[in-house]
Amino acid sequence: MDKIRPKAADALDSVHNGASIAIGGFGQSGVPLDLIDALCDRDVRGLHIIANNGGRGLPGERGIGRLLAENRVSRFSCSFPVNPAFFERYFSGEVEIELVPQGTLAERLRAGGSGIGGFYTPTAAGTVLADGGFVVRYGKNGEPEKTLAQKERRVIDGRTYVLESPLRPDFALVKAHRADRYGNLRFRLGARNFNPLAAMAAKTTIAQADQIAAALDPDDIHLPGPFVDRVVATELEPAR
Template sequence: MDKVSQSAADAVGDIPDHASLAVGGFGLCGVPNELIDALLRLGSGALSVVSNNCGLDGEGLGRLLAAGRIARVTGSYIGRNKEFARRYLGGGVEVELVPQGTLAERLRAGGCGIPAFYTPAGVGTLVADGGLPWRYGPDGEVVKASPAKETRFFDGREHILESGITTDFALVRAARGDRHGNLVFHRAARNFNPLAAMAGRVTVAEVEELVEPGELDPDTVHVPGVFVQRVVPLSPAQAADKRVENRTVRG
């Protein structure tokens, strides 16, 4: 089955308002920028996003956030995104902060059809006891907080029950992909991308290099095509656009 879309716009064209999205990337590494930009042009709003973070100011998911298109974020940290912090503290966006490893496992579990699992991460904190601010009011008051979670002891150690995550769509970026949707990621870009790809009911992958079926060594495939519904090949210029979050120089 040939899953190649004619353009990024075609691939995301049916993402409606209020859709949920799992988005790959870590900081600016492995971010599906072309798909995000196409979604920005489409105009869909009130989106619920699950991603490690929400990009930077003017970069990645930060572009959707600044345009007011994101209503809720499930992620691990706010980072250096000043607009994200401003909107969160001002009540403009709801934020569920999740321990990073737990977030990764929630996405993987959702992709594997596992509804929930127990983990010791967060025991003895607000993650377990509830009370983490999810949404602030305009005057800085907490108007919605996280609920307490079910706990259980295994081998004498307390664990928290966490739910698996599935989303309406997933947007990811891969180094190589074939027409059947098999994907290979390169080094650090193999961060949340495979997990996000598994969690989406409809997964769209932008690929830096499109190859024909049979060219990928099966032993190197990180995400099999069964998880991917649409493939968007990037131009050489788009594939070479690798943005750097923190530049350092040696004196």
Template sequence: YLSGELEVELTPQGTLAEKLRAGGTGIPAFFTAAGVGTPVSDGGLPWRYRSDGSVAIASPAKEVRTFHGRRFVLEESITADYALVHALIGDTDGNLVFNKAARNFNPLAAMAGTVCIAQVETLVPAGSLDPAQVHLPGVFVDRIVHTGPQTKLIERRTVS
């Protein structure tokens, strides 16, 4: 990012979640109070740097409106061609159960993707999951990849 090889748009975490949810439900944009009066709404956040460290692309100012005496910034939704999600358990119909914090963004990302590919650790037959335990219905899942239990081989202790 700092060397100018990537373009990055910084977004508050809750706004990111809502942008994904809105995209997945067909809502093109929404108003939020998060970021009003900051460079998020006023513009000027560096999206891309030049190799010399100067700003090549800065964020534009966003529309701000007042509702009931409070200011809100207009945020556009996010959609994607592909959504890649990871579930602890899934059935052959694509119904998914996520593990702990994986439930925070995976369902939203799946909804926002035109094609959702789910990596599943435990694959069970359709009808095996209690519907009350399903975090994402299979209607949002297009492909399932059964991987088996995952070990985090990339994590290693780096301190003594």
């Protein structure tokens, strides 16, 4: 068993147009930049990207901002997109948004990766992100074309909860600090964030790692190898 691939391009060879892809990272921390660059180089389009943030919209930006700038995304599930270039495409009807509260996004990935068919959460109860009405997609004329439907509600111990569905994307791209050939991963500080959850959720998970060891110590592993299919070494960032 050896999950190490020499190049990011080899590890991504099965990613196709229209794929759903969960990507780890929070802000600039823990984003698998090399894998995203290799994805852009494959020239895939119409992607459903699942990631917390949408980059910043800066010229020459790497990461999710690059995917959005190159118009490769048709649907974006996120909590805090920020990027002005993304909003331009959202308001002109070129890309659909699924705005998900951050904790619910994390839990939907965790549920997808854990074989859980859904869960009830109090988060968003009584708001347009659960009661419906939030604009998912605008038409070319600038008018709302598709709005969020009301989510199923249930009162548990006197409190209103909202039913949320698991996320089970085709692929995940994640960034680890250390990895071994078995696919075991260890993350670094705040860079862990969504990475192990995205890795768990996907049908095929590709990790980039700053360091590759022969074998990680069993007690130092944050995510065990069965959740990871392919590992590539980080290209540009020096190991810390």
